[in-house]
Amino acid sequence: MTVMSKNPAAAPAVQSGGKGAISIRNVTKIYDPGGVNVVAVDNCSLEIAPGEICMIVGPSGCGKTTLLNAIAGFHSITSGTIHLDGELLCGPDKPKAEQGADRIVVFQNGALFPWKTIRDNVAYGPIVQGRLSPVEARGKADHMLAEAGLHDVGDKYPGEVSSGMARRAEIVRALINDPRVLLLDEPYRAMDALTKSIMHEALLEMYDRTKVTIFFITHDLEESIFLGDRVVVMTTRPAQVKKIVDVRIPRPRNYKVLSSNEFRVLFAEAKDAVHEEAIKAFEAGERELA
Amino acid sequence: MSGDGTSSVAIQRGGGAPARPRAPTGIAYFQYVLNKKLRSPTPYLMALGIGGWILIYWLFSEVWNLPRFEKMPGPVAVISDWFSRKPFQGTSIFTETYYVHIWVSVRRIMIAFAIATAIGVPLGLIMGWSRRFKDYAFPILETLRPIPILAWVPLAILMFKGLETPVIFLATLASLFVTVLNTMLGVESIDEAYFRAAGCLGSKPRQVFWHVVIPGSLPFIFTGLQISMGVAWFSLVAAEMVSGDYGLGYLILSSYVNSVTVPMVIGMLTLGFVGWITSALVRMAGNQMMQWRTRALALEGR
Numbered sequence: 252m253t254v255m256s257k258n259p260a261a262a263p264a265v266q267s268g269g270k271g272a273i274s275i276r277n278v279t280k281i282y283d284p285g286g287v288n289v290v291a292v293d294n295c296s297l298e299i300a301p302g303e304i305c306m307i308v309g310p311s312g313c314g315k316t317t318l319l320n321a322i323a324g325f326h327s328i329t330s331g332t333i334h335l336d337g338e339l340l341c342g343p344d345k346p347k348a349e350q351g352a353d354r355i356v357v358f359q360n361g362a363l364f365p366w367k368t369i370r371d372n373v374a375y376g377p378i379v380q381g382r383l384s385p386v387e388a389r390g391k392a393d394h395m396l397a398e399a400g401l402h403d404v405g406d407k408y409p410g411e412v413s414s415g416m417a418r419r420a421e422i423v424r425a426l427i428n429d430p431r432v433l434l435l436d437e438p439y440r441a442m443d444a445l446t447k448s449i450m451h452e453a454l455l456e457m458y459d460r461t462k463v464t465i466f467f468i469t470h471d472l473e474e475s476i477f478l479g480d481r482v483v484v485m486t487t488r489p490a491q492v493k494k495i496v497d498v499r500i501p502r503p504r505n506y507k508v509l510s511s512n513e514f515r516v517l518f519a520e521a522k523d524a525v526h527e528e529a530i531k532a533f534e535a536g537e538r539e540l541a
Numbered sequence: 542m543s544g545d546g547t548s549s550v551a552i553q554r555g556g557g558a559p560a561r562p563r564a565p566t567g568i569a570y571f572q573y574v575l576n577k578k579l580r581s582p583t584p585y586l587m588a589l590g591i592g593g594w595i596l597i598y599w600l601f602s603e604v605w606n607l608p609r610f611e612k613m614p615g616p617v618a619v620i621s622d623w624f625s626r627k628p629f630q631g632t633s634i635f636t637e638t639y640y641v642h643i644w645v646s647v648r649r650i651m652i653a654f655a656i657a658t659a660i661g662v663p664l665g666l667i668m669g670w671s672r673r674f675k676d677y678a679f680p681i682l683e684t685l686r687p688i689p690i691l692a693w694v695p696l697a698i699l700m701f702k703g704l705e706t707p708v709i710f711l712a713t714l715a716s717l718f719v720t721v722l723n724t725m726l727g728v729e730s731i732d733e734a735y736f737r738a739a740g741c742l743g744s745k746p747r748q749v750f751w752h753v754v755i756p757g758s759l760p761f762i763f764t765g766l767q768i769s770m771g772v773a774w775f776s777l778v779a780a781e782m783v784s785g786d787y788g789l790g791y792l793i794l795s796s797y798v799n800s801v802t803v804p805m806v807i808g809m810l811t812l813g814f815v816g817w818i819t820s821a822l823v824r825m826a827g828n829q830m831m832q833w834r835t836r837a838l839a840l841e842g843r
């Protein structure tokens with residue numbers, strides 16, 4: 252297997268001097284269900300700059316979620332290290348990172364608490380961390396919801412709003428904690444193209460305000476180039492970095508860029524890499540378990 | 542079930558529950574629900590269905606005297622006795638003992654249900670929450686649970702003095718198993734993503750328990766409480782028939798022993814009615830505590 256990333260630390264494209272640098276070095280993750288070793292991630296290295304939007308694409312079941320879970324602290328890694336702003340998250344002596352509000356995950360199927368109103372969902376983090384009083388936290392939640400264009404939904408329960416609104420509110424729930432990294436795992440997967448484009452605009456707007464580092468897993472190449480500073484194409488399982496596509500389209504971006512020449516060139520470049528891996532995955536008969 | 546769900550919401554709203562913003566409240570809401578109900582065909586069909594069954598029952602028992610029905614008191618006999626000031630067979634809404642029987646049973650149910658809920662819910666929550674505690678406690682539960690509640694009767698009588706305590710004990714025991722099990726399943730049914738989200742947002746374990754485990758398992762808990770209410774009545778009546786001095790179960794059996802069949806049927810129908818009310822109360826409490834669910838289901842038109 253020819254893999255570019257065995258030489259670690261490809262230079263990140265964005266340098267903004269802010270917080271939220273992730274460095275993944277030689278990370279391997281082996282699942283062991285019933286004694287059968289499943290190598291999900293193999294000696295994978297990737298440097299993500301502070302404030303970068305790093306898009307991860309790759310065949311399903313290749314190990315993207317595994318990598319995200321390792322960063323978030325949902326499960327352990329087998330070897331390698333992951334650092335956040337130079338602090339060790341997990342490594343040889345500490346295989347599982349602690350969960351913390353500096354790295355917040357937005358889930359594929361949405362995980363707003365259905366039993367809390369949207370306002371209380373957003374206010375939840377600052378309250379449980381003891382950073383704000385409940386009254387202050389709710390006030391700030393209202394403010395941030397309004398800023399994100401979500402007026403009048405504070406009193407509603409997640410089950411009462413559209414999935415697009417819920418997903419936006421979930422991102423607000425993350426951002427209210429001022430995280431260093433936002434981890435998104437195919438958040439717009441089930442959405443139609445129109446809703447998606449609205450979600451993209453909303454996300455970029457929130458990004459422009461916060462400049463938080465974003466680690467974004469997706470299947471959608473167009474989405475990855477439209478949103479990302481870099482598109483990281485992963486190999487089929489076990490995951491390694493196959494190719495990194497630098498997206499130097501200036502921000503703020505709007506939908507015009509989708510029809511630009513530059514976009515088409517980048518798309519083709521990424522598509523080639525993804526296609527190659529998709530064929531490999533298909534031939535390996537990997538079942539879709541994402 | 543769905544029809545009952547809506548009507549219980551209507552009662553809550555009509556009964557002066559705190560007004561929610563932008564939802565029609567108070568009388569306006571009540572009128573709206575009533576209007577909708579009357580326009581929908583279900584109430585008519587329900588009335589027609591019940592009327593039809595009573596008609597058949599009346600024909601079988603009082604008009605045609607079909608075999609097997611000849612000993613059975615017909616609807617006219619039951620209703621005329623039930624609402625009579627001087628009932629032929631001694632039990633009607635004007636006799637004091639009728640209410641004593643009802644009150645005794647209801648009181649026993651309330652005590653049993655309260656104890657079973659107060660023990661069962663926390664126990665189930667902890668069992669669902671802590672793997673280790675479940676490993677300790679679950680085998681015992683699973684061994685005792687399949688024992689039919691009637692098999693406990695002699696032991697209960699030996700263990701407890703008097704007539705009251707064994708009866709309550711049996712109803713409590715039956716409820717307890719149901720409540721513990723459903724609560725535990727409720728915790729286990731919570732999507733892992735909510736725990737992860739809570740962890741990401743910086744919750745301590747105690748906060749996860751309070752903000753995720755408890756609300757997340759409420760739907761299962763309340764389903765469990767409804768079933769638990771049912772089995773509490775079931776075992777209560779059985780226990781009252783075996784050992785008792787008052788109560789609806791005792792009324793039914795003693796009527797049978799004394800060959801007065803009308804009070805027997807009155808007792809049965811009263812049980813049905815009181816049982817329905819208690820389970821409606823549990824459902825209303827559930828809807829009240831799970832506004833998030835009630836409202837989402839209402840949006841789906843259920």
Ligand SMILES: Nc1ncnc2c1ncn2[C@@H]1O[C@H](COP(=O)(O)OP(=O)(O)O)[C@@H](O)[C@H]1O
Nearest residue numbers: 282284289291311312313314315316317540541
């Ligand atoms: N808990 C687990 N136990 C065993 N194998 C797992 C587990 N989670 C994921 N896997 C396997 O690891 C591989 C990568 O999974 P995942 O990271 O979810 O892929 P994706 O890139 O689609 O997000 C898959 O082959 C999957 O079957």
Ligand SMILES: [Mg+2]
Nearest residue numbers: 315316436541
């Ligand atoms: Mg995945």
